[in-house]
Amino acid sequence: MNTNQPLDQQQVRHVAALARLRLTDEALIGLERDLQAILRHVDLLAEVDVTGVEPMTSPHGHCSRLHTDEPTDPLPASEVLGIAPSTEGDFISVPRVLDGGGGG
Amino acid sequence: MSTIPETAREIAAAVRSGGVSAVDVAEHYLGRIAALDAHLGCFQDVRAETARSMAARIDALIARGEDPGPLAGVPVALKDNIMVAGAPATCGSRILENFISPYDATVTRRLTAAGAVLLGRTRCDEFAMGSSTEHCAFGVVRNPWDPEYVPGGSSGGSAAAVAAGLVPCALGSDTGGSIRQPAAFCGVTGLKPTGGRVSRWGLVSFAPSMDQIGPFTRDAADAALLLQVLAGEDPHDDTSAASEAPGGMDAIERPLDGLRIGIPQEHLSDNNDAAINAAVQNAADVYRSLGCDVSTVHLETTDLGVACYCVLGPAEASSNLARFDGIRYGRRAAGADADLEQTYSASRSEGLGMEVRRRIMLGTYVLSAGYYDAYYTRALKVRRLIHDEYARLFTQVDVILGPTVPSPPFRFGAHSDPLSMYLCDKYTVTANIAGTCGVAIPAGTTNVDGSSLPVSIQLQGPVLGEDTVLRAAHHFQIATAHHTAQPPLTAAT
Numbered sequence: 001m002n003t004n005q006p007l008d009q010q011q012v013r014h015v016a017a018l019a020r021l022r023l024t025d026e027a028l029i030g031l032e033r034d035l036q037a038i039l040r041h042v043d044l045l046a047e048v049d050v051t052g053v054e055p056m057t058s059p060h061g062h063c064s065r066l067h068t069d070e071p072t073d074p075l076p077a078s079e080v081l082g083i084a085p086s087t088e089g090d091f092i093s094v095p096r097v098l099d100g101g102g103g104g
Numbered sequence: 105m106s107t108i109p110e111t112a113r114e115i116a117a118a119v120r121s122g123g124v125s126a127v128d129v130a131e132h133y134l135g136r137i138a139a140l141d142a143h144l145g146c147f148q149d150v151r152a153e154t155a156r157s158m159a160a161r162i163d164a165l166i167a168r169g170e171d172p173g174p175l176a177g178v179p180v181a182l183k184d185n186i187m188v189a190g191a192p193a194t195c196g197s198r199i200l201e202n203f204i205s206p207y208d209a210t211v212t213r214r215l216t217a218a219g220a221v222l223l224g225r226t227r228c229d230e231f232a233m234g235s236s237t238e239h240c241a242f243g244v245v246r247n248p249w250d251p252e253y254v255p256g257g258s259s260g261g262s263a264a265a266v267a268a269g270l271v272p273c274a275l276g277s278d279t280g281g282s283i284r285q286p287a288a289f290c291g292v293t294g295l296k297p298t299g300g301r302v303s304r305w306g307l308v309s310f311a312p313s314m315d316q317i318g319p320f321t322r323d324a325a326d327a328a329l330l331l332q333v334l335a336g337e338d339p340h341d342d343t344s345a346a347s348e349a350p351g352g353m354d355a356i357e358r359p360l361d362g363l364r365i366g367i368p369q370e371h372l373s374d375n376n377d378a379a380i381n382a383a384v385q386n387a388a389d390v391y392r393s394l395g396c397d398v399s400t401v402h403l404e405t406t407d408l409g410v411a412c413y414c415v416l417g418p419a420e421a422s423s424n425l426a427r428f429d430g431i432r433y434g435r436r437a438a439g440a441d442a443d444l445e446q447t448y449s450a451s452r453s454e455g456l457g458m459e460v461r462r463r464i465m466l467g468t469y470v471l472s473a474g475y476y477d478a479y480y481t482r483a484l485k486v487r488r489l490i491h492d493e494y495a496r497l498f499t500q501v502d503v504i505l506g507p508t509v510p511s512p513p514f515r516f517g518a519h520s521d522p523l524s525m526y527l528c529d530k531y532t533v534t535a536n537i538a539g540t541c542g543v544a545i546p547a548g549t550t551n552v553d554g555s556s557l558p559v560s561i562q563l564q565g566p567v568l569g570e571d572t573v574l575r576a577a578h579h580f581q582i583a584t585a586h587h588t589a590q591p592p593l594t595a596a597t
Contacts, residue, residue: 007469011469012465015465015468015469015472016465018468018472019422019452019461019464019465019468020426020429020445020448020449020452021449021452021453021456021461021464021465022449022450022452022453023453023461027458027461031461031462031465034462034521034522034523035462035465035466035469037521037522037523038414038466038522038523038526039466041410041411041414041523042411042414042415042479042483043411044407044408044411045408045411045412045415045479045482045483045486046478046482048408048482048485048486048489050482050485050486050489053485053488053489054485054488055481055484055485055487055488056484056485056487056488056491057313057484058299058312058313058343058539059299059313059487059491059537059538059539059540059567060299060300060313060343060539062300062345062347062539062567062568063299063300063343063344063345063346063347064300064342064343065342065346066342067339067342075206075207079206079207080206080432082204082206083203083204083206083432083433084431084432084433085430085431085433085434085435085436086436092431092432094431094444094447095442095443095444095446095447096442096443096444097444
């Protein structure tokens with residue numbers, strides 16, 4: 001693999017949109033600089049020979065298991081509704097999705 | 105009032121024998137918090153009344169002839185990303201400023217079932233992302249050794265609280281060094297258990313393949329006691345190990361004769377502070393005198409650790425923190441009710457601090473179309489190389505000895521460049537990537553600009569090797585007095 005191309009301001013804006021972050025122009029410029037510096041360091045990985053190496057998503061192989069497919073008691077609805085920012089009756093209320101929404 | 109012992113095991117023994125009451129112990133520590141914490145800022149939330157009633161309950165059990173458990177009356181503080189039902193868990197973030205935990209973390213249940221008294225919750229870097237506790241939305245924590253210096257992070261409040269004697273032990277979480285590095289900066293013992301050793305249920309996730317809860321204590325014997333209470337399989341966490349329980353005091357008291365200790369040449373870099381490298385060499389001499397076989401070894405993947413972590417940590421964080429969108433819990437931006445997308449982005453932008461946004465951005469980028477293989481898949485392959493190198497080395501040695509951090513504590517603002525902050529974790533982060541265990545222990549002090557600041561060594565072990573690293577740490581602490589050094593701030597009070 002070759003060293004990756006540095007990301008530019010347009011990509012930073014695209015990533016901010018993907019991450020649902022609204023950032024000021026000043027913050028975006030700072031992030032472009034920071035991410036470029038971090039990614040330059042990450043390019044150390046591009047120099048490593050990983051031919052034939054299997055990706056390792058987790059080191060928990062010694063203890064991972066599937067749990068039994070049985071229902072367990074959920075948190076009481078009142079507890080869950082109690083920590084929601086906005087509720088209506090027994091429901092969490094959210095802004096309108098379909099009409100005038102942002103394409104969610 | 106009778107004298108309150110300093111270690112968790114002595115407190116528990118005194119409470120169980122009736123020599124001191126749990127209420128007196130709690131009052132002693134609440135008094136220290138009241139006297140010192142306005143200056144240090146370790147605690148986000150002190151639950152004095154809850155602590156008093158928990159302590160009174162322990163005393164009532166004793167009066168009835170019942171045994172409250174191995175942590176009878178021992179005050180414990182929890183990092184503010186570990187849930188206690190009915191208490192806040194801000195994670196140092198505005199987005200969770202008003203969040204109240206609806207349930208107990210498994211470690212919270214285990215502590216209370218063992219008779220511990222929960223004193224409160226300690227400050228940390230926002231969502232455990234940082235190495236200085238400067239990235240807490242509610243205020244910084246000061247290093248008890250010198251308040252002009254950071255306590256390390258992200259579990260800086262827990263480390264500083266134990267160092268200042270505000271609590272005999274505390275829990276933190278360690279994703280890249282967030283227990284061991286602040287333990288090093290504050291001069292206390294900090295254990296990062298094996299990935300899976302301690303249930304993560306009720307720990308707010310940052311990077312689940314690397315997150316692990318562990319204790320801060322005054323010494324390794326207390327860490328062994330705490331680990332026995334915390335460790336074990338949990339049906340709520342499918343990565344919690346169903347392995348044999350750690351052996352506690354019996355396991356760590358066994359002599360060290362013949363223990364094989366390797367010092368990676370790559371960990372004694374010339375870029376380390378000279379006092380740090382000297383401390384490792386001094387420790388090597390101590391271990392030789394204790395009958396250990398100390399040799400120089402190699403960990404050639406050392407310099408890849410932070411690079412690998414800069415991909416894997418943010419990748420997992422960007423996925424995990426997607427849940428903070430202003431919908432089900434946490435902060436919802438005011439006036440954003442018109443549009444769902446706006447609600448997400450306004451709530452996240454108001455609620456999340458700069459370091460968290462930076463890591464979400466980085467994680468989103470390395471997982472995005474066109475970059476996934478080049479960054480994320482490649483980092484996962486390098487992770488296997490790091491893991492395999494550890495596994496091979498642990499067939500040759502029982503324990504890896506080296507520095508915990510490359511430098512002594514630094515001043516506030518010293519690492520405004522994020523990459524330089526991440527590189528503070530170069531000797532700790534590989535254990536998270538590989539899923540192994542490690543303990544940081546005090547190894548003396550060094551003079552920096554007229555201040556006496558702690559120096560730390562790290563003892564690393566293989567998967568489920570806590571008994572061995574704590575045994576090595578315990579014997580070091582029998583042979584030396586570094587772990588008994590007190591910061592000047594608290595010695596004067």
